[in-house]
Amino acid sequence: MADIARHVGVSRPLVSIVLRGVDGASEETRRRVLEAAAELGYRPDSLARGLRSNRTRNLGVVFALRRPFEVELVEDMFPVVEELGYHLLLGATTPGRGQEAVIDELLRYRCEGLIVVGPELHGHRLDPIVEEVPVVEVGRSVTRGPVDVVGNDDALGTRQAVDHLAALGHRRIAFVDGGANPGAEDRRSGYRAAMADHGLAREIRVVPGGYTEDEGAKAAQTLLAERLPTAVIASNDLSAIGLLDSMLRAGVTVPEELSVVGYDDSRFARLPGIDLTSVRQDIPQMAQLAVHAVVERLDLSPRAPKKVALPPQLVIRGTTSPPRPERAPELGAR
Amino acid sequence: MADIARHVGVSRPLVSIVLRGVDGASEETRRRVLEAAAELGYRPDSLARGLRSNRTRNLGVVFALRRPFEVELVEDMFPVVEELGYHLLLGATTPGRGQEAVIDELLRYRCEGLIVVGPELHGHRLDPIVEEVPVVEVGRSVTRGPVDVVGNDDALGTRQAVDHLAALGHRRIAFVDGGANPGAEDRRSGYRAAMADHGLAREIRVVPGGYTEDEGAKAAQTLLAERLPTAVIASNDLSAIGLLDSMLRAGVTVPEELSVVGYDDSRFARLPGIDLTSVRQDIPQMAQLAVHAVVERLDLSPRAPKKVALPPQLVIRGTTSPPRPERAPELGAR
DNA sequence: TTGTAAGCGTTATCAC
DNA sequence: GTGATAACGCTTACAA
Numbered sequence A, B: 001m002a003d004i005a006r007h008v009g010v011s012r013p014l015v016s017i018v019l020r021g022v023d024g025a026s027e028e029t030r031r032r033v034l035e036a037a038a039e040l041g042y043r044p045d046s047l048a049r050g051l052r053s054n055r056t057r058n059l060g061v062v063f064a065l066r067r068p069f070e071v072e073l074v075e076d077m078f079p080v081v082e083e084l085g086y087h088l089l090l091g092a093t094t095p096g097r098g099q100e101a102v103i104d105e106l107l108r109y110r111c112e113g114l115i116v117v118g119p120e121l122h123g124h125r126l127d128p129i130v131e132e133v134p135v136v137e138v139g140r141s142v143t144r145g146p147v148d149v150v151g152n153d154d155a156l157g158t159r160q161a162v163d164h165l166a167a168l169g170h171r172r173i174a175f176v177d178g179g180a181n182p183g184a185e186d187r188r189s190g191y192r193a194a195m196a197d198h199g200l201a202r203e204i205r206v207v208p209g210g211y212t213e214d215e216g217a218k219a220a221q222t223l224l225a226e227r228l229p230t231a232v233i234a235s236n237d238l239s240a241i242g243l244l245d246s247m248l249r250a251g252v253t254v255p256e257e258l259s260v261v262g263y264d265d266s267r268f269a270r271l272p273g274i275d276l277t278s279v280r281q282d283i284p285q286m287a288q289l290a291v292h293a294v295v296e297r298l299d300l301s302p303r304a305p306k307k308v309a310l311p312p313q314l315v316i317r318g319t320t321s322p323p324r325p326e327r328a329p330e331l332g333a334r
Numbered sequence C: 001t002t003g004t005a006a007g008c009g010t011t012a013t014c015a016c
Numbered sequence D: 001g002t003g004a005t006a007a008c009g010c011t012t013a014c015a016a
Helices: A002-008 A012-020 A027-040 A046-053 A068-083 A099-108 A123-132 A154-168 A184-197 A213-225 A237-249 A283-299 B002-008 B012-020 B027-040 B046-053 B068-083 B099-108 B123-132 B154-168 B184-197 B213-225 B237-249 B283-299
Strands: A058-064 A087-093 A113-117 A135-138 A148-152 A173-176 A205-207 A231-234 A259-264 A277-280 A307-310 A313-315 B058-064 B087-093 B113-117 B135-138 B148-152 B173-176 B205-207 B231-234 B259-264 B277-280 B307-310 B313-315
Touching (some): A058 A099, A068 A283, A231 A237, B012 B027, B154 B173, B154 B231, B213 B231, B213 B237, B237 B259
Parallel strands (some): A173 A205, B113 B135, B135 B148
Antiparallel strands (some): B277 B313
């Protein structure tokens, strides 16, 4: 920048004024400065700028690089963030780098706000951070403190799955649990509540599982060892796919003998050859709400924490159909 | 940091010495400074540090958030980068943000080196950047200038696929082209060369395609409209899956009537229910080589550009088998 | 071992 | 409309 100033024959601050596009410089100066900048290949220094101005306009987003759902969410944040005049700083968690380390790194870069996708931190560990910068959590249903939360109504999602299956005539609907993964708890409770509402409380069956194909396959083994239900809701797509495979290998036809529903409507579910009925979350909207929530706290005055749970949508594909007629004696059973 | 200095009663530079862990401070001072730092919740400021020291130890990586292959590659870079004492700055390209914009942003943060995955920039657009910082390109086979290149030997990959199919007895082996996508050119030429080497030059058949499921499905239609080959090599997994689906829908059995090979050995290929024979790239090693290449240029003296092409490995799964015996007249045909 | 002075590239403040 | 000066938080160089 000093180069430009010397080149044009003006002072450094004046160059700064021109390059920032604020007013306080004559058209003539402006033109000559911009010309020189282009000629000299000037590139603004974000470090110096952030340091001096105390305003980086950086938003940090913490997410897991290995969760396609979160990656997609982040991708959808970019246009929103840019439009609001901010930059997105990616804080990727990996098996060797937890959320805490990532958040710390983002704050060292003076992020002004933080979007935490799939929060894993216990409330009190997040507390000191929340006092420093606005935080929005994406994908957690309940939290403490002045934190905005944007989530998916996971309980409603599994409820929709149960409704769909019940409408098809299913009664024995099992659920493959997601353990401690993000959203798993709500998905489980939504299943339980919906089953009860359909008068199927006695049919509730929660099988231990997880968010991976292996765990889905294991759940399938559990189900195969006992009396098979007529339908299964898995707590995410991957476990549904693992389960699907084990079932097919065991000679169970889908959807004739067993209907299967996944959760996430990921690319995997849409894959021809899988064609999985699944619960879709509105990812673009979650991205937009999350970004707006942080920016509002930054640009506007403080306000009460906002907790949003978006309604998901069941996407019906080829893995669900009415159950086979039960054997006669079943009629009498209650 | 000034706070700590005041709190402990020493000068600021001394605090800096302690916090950086270099020597030049007494044990006693060290202890008291660290204590105060913990107490005051001190967090180093990367901006100020980078600005003053002219050494950010940042490595920028440019990659596409929507390409799982690249995301996986980036994930594998983290441990390598950390071990070498650097930080990875993620520069994600999205549909709305091209490589040029992303690189520019990374350089504003004073990245000392750049890893460009799936380079899209024409040589001359990269030139001015290469003069500023060390650059390594990942996934391009030929480039100009003093740029390190770490890639996959894509031509060898398709060659392995042809070898495998030829060994099984296939002769009419078609290839679904990848158009202008990264690596596609080499995959095509590897196919051509391998076919010729097997004396199958007359059987060469390149069908227009791409890297998406839709393009794979379209290629399937092209193939179905004419005489079906006994095997198809797709230029990536997704197009193989699209093709697979169209074939199955058309009543073609796989692998009995048609063997299918993909490329990338992505998660999709490994999916039970897909179980696609595919060409695997050694992602962890590519990550390691790429990072080391940049860091070497940074830490060591300049040296000639290094061009590495890693040998891929064919992973044989369920979509390939010997062809059905041809009808008798075929014997006489040449 | 410790302190002092200076400066990294930029912007804020206030004069002119 | 323009320019001088100081300051952001930290590290380097050198002196004590």
